[in-house]
Amino acid sequence: MISLQKIRRPGLLLLPALLCFGGALPILSAFADAQQLDHTHQLGMKVKCMCGGCNDSAGGCYHVGGAFSGPCDTALGMLKKIDERIAQGNSDDLVVQSFVQEYGQAVLTEPPHSGFGRVAWWIPALALIGGFALVLVVISRWRKHITPEPALAGAGSASPISRELLERARAKAARDTED
Amino acid sequence: MDVFGSFALILAFICAVYAFGGGIAAILTRHPLLVKSTRQAGIATCCLIFISTFSLEYLFFSDNFSAAYVVAHSNRALATFYKIAALWAGQEGSLLFWSFLLAIYVFSVLIAYRNKNGELMPYVGVILAGVQIFFLTLNNFVASPFKALAVPGAHGAMDLVARADGNGLTPLLQYPEMVIHPPNLYSGYTGFTIPFAFALAALLARYPGEKWIHLTRKWTMIAWGFQTAGILLGAHWAYAVLGWGGYWGWDPVENASLLPWLTGTAFLHSVMMQEKRGMMKVWNVWLVFTTFLLCITGTFLTRSGVVSSVHAFAQSSIGTWFVGFLAIIFAVCLVAYLKNRDYLKSENQLDAIVSRESSFLFNNLILLVSCIAVLSGTLFPVLSEALSGSKISVGAPFFNKVNIPIGLLLLFLTGVGPLLAWRKTSVESLKRNFAWPLMVGVVAGAIIFLLGYREVYSLICFSLCFFVTATIVMEFYRGAKVIRVRSGASYLTSAIELTMRNTRRYGGYIVHMGMVLIFIGLAGAAFNHDVQKEMQPGSSMQLGKYKLVLQSFDSKPEANYTGLRLNVEVFVNDKPLMMLYPERRIFETNGETGTMVAIYSTLREDLYVVYAGQSPDTKLPVIHAYLNPLVKWIWFGGVIVVFGTLVALLPNRRAVLVLAGAKQPAEEQLVHGMTPSVTYREGHD
Structure with missing residues (x-):
């Protein structure tokens, strides 16, 4: 076993890790002031492009295979509407709701937190909670079934080991230390 | 050549049916000749699929525009390089390509184990033949790539014609990565058939021990490696070709490729529990079954048109076939499990909550939750329309919100798992193993924060990356140091030696890195x-x-x-x-x-x-x-x-065997327990 005290130069451990990402730190600082998407674009990401030919949001429409890669006419129209509604002083929610009224809930890029849409959010949460509970149950059941190992026959006295047992032990050790 | 290819496909179907039916008879009668002949029928099936696939490629290379599939996906000016990719450009060809890759795996398995595992292989052969029959049915009777080009003629009959040139390959596929991305991804999908076949065979045959795990581990890793490479190549293709500035859009087809990858990853981890401790047998068998079912589900999603995707093939009725196949596979798995579940009893119990075993349980939980989140999100528009009458879209924002925290949790466990010992981890061991990595993670996080970097998830992610890197570096450092002390070699040479001595473990760490x-x-x-x-x-x-x-x-x-x-x-x-x-x-x-x-x-x-x-x-x-x-x-x-x-x-x-000291312990202790002579290094194994 290697203890921490035995590592005379613990910096050796830190150094490679920092070296790995030595370049990353200055890189990261440069992005701290990265531009955010403009307001229209941000809201455009919350509604789907309703052209029927893509699965993109209005703000992120790129229309694969089209003559023009970027927002298609439908997405551009939706972005223009967002612009106008923001200029009229509408709140973000109101802008998004205006599209829901026009196209139905299918226009939203994520399920609403109301009505049947909540189910989409519940499923992962329930899976996590249920799974976590299940793991705890499994662990506790496994723990309950532990039976103390029988006292070793002749423990303390060094009994001779047969060749077969030694081979079995070697095989077991090799298997157990493989990973 | 189209008739030749078509004929080869029909023969392949017949051979597969014989391999399946004869295989069942061989299992029941245990007649050696029958066993041998069905195995050879399996090999013949594969060879005929190879011939058929090469025939279709020949049609592309020879610009044979009397074949409808060639007309639809190639033209004379198409670069030779892309005529290879034209094979999987459409529904029919890609299904043949699926059969082709599956045949490579099946052929390899039947040849590699022809004189081994006599009890298990007939079952494996039957299961593989069953899967091949399904795909050959599609190739022959539902979506044949060898249909001749025909136009309506006089008296309502169809006249066979040949075109001077074809329609060409869709531009999105005319990119070098499209020549290697689908083969990789399909190799992943098809590769998971092998562990599935072995798991189901072991269950049906009540094959003793964990041998099927040992037999299929490498096949699972190969399939997983291909799936990983396929997903990443697809992401790179999307990045370099689609021109939207991103690489992953949570498109249903992208999600379909991720689902079996998640369960496959879970299996690669939990399988160690079964190998070392004889635990989680039921879980592992169902993980393998689920991974295979998800491969088929993914194919169903891509080809049925049930979910809209820019990557999907044209809408067709082929989805019904996949639903039927999924139902049959699930029923077979369920019946096999219910009939033989007592065979899957765990051999050991959990000794401590803080242990490698627990970390694997949580690792599996997180991967499965992610899988459920992706699957439910992908299918939710269809489900919402069917159940509430109103279609609710699920786009990238939903998947990002749900999966980013899950991914970070998984990243954390990637660092924690290797530091925990099998059976039990002591408090001392926790301190010793976690002190430096935690410090590295916290210090790195603090520095990044002080640099003015405030995006919460990214900040956590970078900190965890440093933490996990520190754990991996420590693992290599500790192991290499032992070798260095003994051999006097440099740290680098010692680390390479260490890796070569235990490739699975240190290869795994490289994957983590x-x-x-x-x-x-x-x-x-x-x-x-x-x-x-x-x-x-x-x-x-x-x-x-x-x-x-x-x-x-x-x-x-x-x-x-x-x-x-x-x-x-x-x-x-x-x-x-x-x-x-x-x-x-x-x-x-x-x-x-x-x-x-x-x-x-x-x-x-x-x-x-x-x-x-x-x-x-x-x-x-x-x-x-x-x-x-x-x-x-x-x-x-x-x-x-x-x-x-x-x-x-x-x-x-x-082999790595650490036998410390000359003192010999008692026999029983040596064989059954954790003993001073067989050293389990905490946090290492």
């Missing part, structure tokens, strides 16, 4: 920004530190398309850096267009320039430029993951 790099790249996406501008020659746009000047634009006719190219000069601090040539390609045969993105990629960021098109009003070119931080780390991480997988597949140079 690759995943860390991928996470770094993913975290960078929080800081993407872009600019779009209509430009005339001589005008410029600024993006971050880069100034882009449009020098000129021109068009250049090529054999298969006309390229509209922009010549963009990039300046940094008013000093010229390089020229970039974003391009739009217009394909004459079908009028479709394709994007060739120009990317200046560094470790720091990608400058990603797209010729978005021409303004409809001014006819001037429109440039869309993106600044995407750290993207290169994703591709580099992917290479490391694949490298680590390859390392893990290598045989160990020699």
Whole structure:
């Protein structure tokens, strides 16, 4: 076993890790002031492009295979509407709701937190909670079934080991230390 | 050649049916000749599928435009390179390609184990033949790629015709990665058939011990490696070709490829519990079953048109066949499990909550939750429409919100797992193993925070990346130090020696390191920004530190398309850096267009320039430029993951056995328990 005290130069451990990402730190600082998407674009990401030919949001429409890669006419129209509604002083929610009224809930890029849409959010949460509970149950059941190992026959006295047992032990050790 | 290929496919189907039916008879009668003949029928099935696939490729290479599939997906001017890719460009050919890859696996298994595992192999052969029958049914009777081109003739009959040229390959597929991405991904999908066949066979045959696990571990890793490479190549293709500045859009088809990868990853971890402790047998069997079912589900989603996707094949009725196949497979698995579940009883119990075993349980839980989240999100629009009458869309924002925290939890466990010992981890061990990695993670997080970096998820992600890296470095350092002390070699040589002595374990750590790099790249996406501008020659746009000047634009006719190219000069601090040539390609045969993105990629960021098109009003070119931080780390991480997988597949140079001291313990203690002589190094194994 290697203890921490035995590592005379613990910096050796830190150094490679920092070296790995030595370049990353200055890189990261440069992005701290990265531009955010403009307001229209941000809201455009919350509604789907309703052209029927893509699965993109209005703000992120790129229309694969089209003559023009970027927002298609439908997405551009939706972005223009967002612009106008923001200029009229509408709140973000109101802008998004205006599209829901026009196209139905299918226009939203994520399920609403109301009505049947909540189910989409519940499923992962329930899976996590249920799974976590299940793991705890499994662990506790496994723990309950532990039976103390029988006292070793002749423990303390060094009994001779047969060749077969030694081979079995070697095989077991090799298997157990493989990973 | 089309008749030849078609005939070979029919023969393959007949052979597969014989391998299946004869195999069942062989299991029941245990007649050696029957066993042998069904195995040979299995091999013949594979050979006939090879012949059929090569026949279709020959039709492409010989520009045989009397075959409907060739007309639809090729043309004379298509580069030879892409005539290979044309094989899987459409529904029919890609299904044959699926059969072809499956046949490679089946052929390899039947040859490799022809004189081994006599009790198990007849079952394996039958299951593999069953899967082949399904795909050969589709190849022969539902979506044959060998249909002749026919047009309505006189008296309502169909006349066979030949066209002078074909429609050509869709431009999106005319990219080098499309020649290697689908084979990788399909190899992943099809490869999971092998562990599935062995798991089901072991259950049906009540095959003793964990031998099926040992037999299939490498096949699972191979399939997983292909799936990983396929997913990453697909992401890179989307990034370099689609021209939207991203690599993962949570499209249903992308999600379909991720689902079996998640359960496959869970299996690769939990399988160690069964190998070492004889635990989680039921879980492992169902993980393998689920992975295979998800492979078929993914194929169903891609091909049925049940969910809308830009990557999907044309809508067809083929989905019904897949639903039926899924139902049969599930029923067989369920019946086999219910009948033989007592065979899957756990051999050991959990000794302590803080242990490697627990970490694997949580690792599996997180991977499964992610899988459920992705699957439910992908199917939710269909479910909501069916159950509530109103279609509710589920797009990228939902998947990001749900999966980012799950991914971070998983990244955390990637660091924690290797530091915990099997059976039980003591408090001392926890302190010893976690002190430095935690310190590295916290210090790195603090530095990043002080640098003004505030995006919460990315901050956590970077800190965890440092933490996990520190754990991996520590593992290599500790092991290499022991070898170094004994051999006097350098740390690097010792680390290589260490890896070669236990390829699976250290290959696994290399894979983890690759995943860390991928996470770094993913975290960078929080800081993407872009600019779009209509430009005339001589005008410029600024993006971050880069100034882009449009020098000129021109068009250049090529054999298969006309390229509209922009010549963009990039300046940094008013000093010229390089020229970039974003391009739009217009394909004459079908009028479709394709994007060739120009990317200046560094470790720091990608400058990603797209010729978005021409303004409809001014006819001037429109440039869309993106600044995407750290993207290169994703591709580099992917290479490391694949490298680590390859390392893990290598045989160990020699077995690692740590027998300490000359003192011999008692026999029973030596064989059954944790003893001073067999040293389990806490946090290492």
